[in-house]
Amino acid sequence: MSSTVLAYSKLISALGSGDGDIVLSSPLQFRERQHLEIQLLKTSFSTYMPNVYNDVSSGINNGLIRVSRDGGATWTSVQLPDGTYTMSYIQSAINTAVSTWWTLLSDPGFIIQYNYATKLTYIQLDTTKLAAGTQLGIDLSQSLAYELLGYDLATCMFITDGLHGGARVPSLDWFGNNVSLQLTNLGPLSVKNGTQSNELTLVPLVNSSTSANIYVYPINGIEQPRIPLQSSRNTLDRIGIRFVGSRTNADGSPRGILWLEGEINVELLLRWSI
Numbered sequence: 001m002s003s004t005v006l007a008y009s010k011l012i013s014a015l016g017s018g019d020g021d022i023v024l025s026s027p028l029q030f031r032e033r034q035h036l037e038i039q040l041l042k043t044s045f046s047t048y049m050p051n052v053y054n055d056v057s058s059g060i061n062n063g064l065i066r067v068s069r070d071g072g073a074t075w076t077s078v079q080l081p082d083g084t085y086t087m088s089y090i091q092s093a094i095n096t097a098v099s100t101w102w103t104l105l106s107d108p109g110f111i112i113q114y115n116y117a118t119k120l121t122y123i124q125l126d127t128t129k130l131a132a133g134t135q136l137g138i139d140l141s142q143s144l145a146y147e148l149l150g151y152d153l154a155t156c157m158f159i160t161d162g163l164h165g166g167a168r169v170p171s172l173d174w175f176g177n178n179v180s181l182q183l184t185n186l187g188p189l190s191v192k193n194g195t196q197s198n199e200l201t202l203v204p205l206v207n208s209s210t211s212a213n214i215y216v217y218p219i220n221g222i223e224q225p226r227i228p229l230q231s232s233r234n235t236l237d238r239i240g241i242r243f244v245g246s247r248t249n250a251d252g253s254p255r256g257i258l259w260l261e262g263e264i265n266v267e268l269l270l271r272w273s274i
Contacts, residue, residue, distance in 0.1 A: 001271045004028075005041065008241050008266040017256060018045065018243045018264045027237035028270075035273040036229040038189070040201050040218070043181055045243075046262020047116075047213045064143035067094060067110065069101055069133030072159045077142070087114050087121070103131045110138065112149075114170070116213070121149045121166040125158060135159060175245025175255040179203040179215075181266070184240030187230050198242070200227065214262075226271065241266055 063080030078097045095108040109129035125136040137159035140146035146156035150170030188196035245255040
């Protein structure tokens with residue numbers, strides 16, 4: 001067998017797709033019915049992916065949150081506009097909406113964070129940051145924000161200072177908890193839900209190894225299978241790289257994945273019989 005390693009890399013500095021192509025500098029030539037197989041060696045990508053999706057116009061409201069500065073006697077609603085958001089965007093939207101509440105705008109009383117060690121969301125309330133008021137409160141029950149952030153509906157309102165952790169690993173990403181790495185221009189690679197698929201592997205975000213905010217897959221020395229290519233071809237000049245989510249849109253189509261920033265790397269091993 002002959003083989004070659006094919007590498008894909010993409011830097012992302014603004015909201016955009018990680019999709020692209022591996023373009024071979026010299027196209028590979030094959031004989032008819034020559035045995036070909038592809039294998040994933042490694043993929044890594046940034047965790048800076050938008051994790052809350054909001055589309056109020058189509059009935060998807062994950063972004064209505066209420067906040068209070070008088071112990072829940074009155075509430076101020078904060079509605080995130082349609083779009084995609086990271087955790088820091090959510091915190092920024094809340095604190096911007098109530099910017100006049102704080103003694104210092106740069107030192108707000110609401111902090112929403114995701115802890116990579118415990119894999120839980122934490123909301124911190126600090127009433128001492130208020131310029132005027134008696135007690136901070138936050139209520140996630142007005143939309144599906146509680147579910148996305150990992151809280152229970154019955155216990156997602158907090159009117160005491162301190163750190164309030166989520167009950168479970170949150171569904172942070174609007175595209176799902178798995179990233180499907182798909183290859184195009186090679187023919188079907190697998191069968192998914194009873195139909196042929198371009199999926200090479202499925203990366204589970206919850207259980208994958210993370211280091212310095214980078215997902216690395218596979219982990220623990222696990223070797224990915226060598227997948228025979230079913231399509232007969234004489235020339236290979238490019239391979240398309242596609243990232244697809246495990247959740248679907250209203251029309252059943254899979255959701256593409258957007259990154260805010262970071263770097264994506266994929267290494268493939270292509271083998272063929274001599």
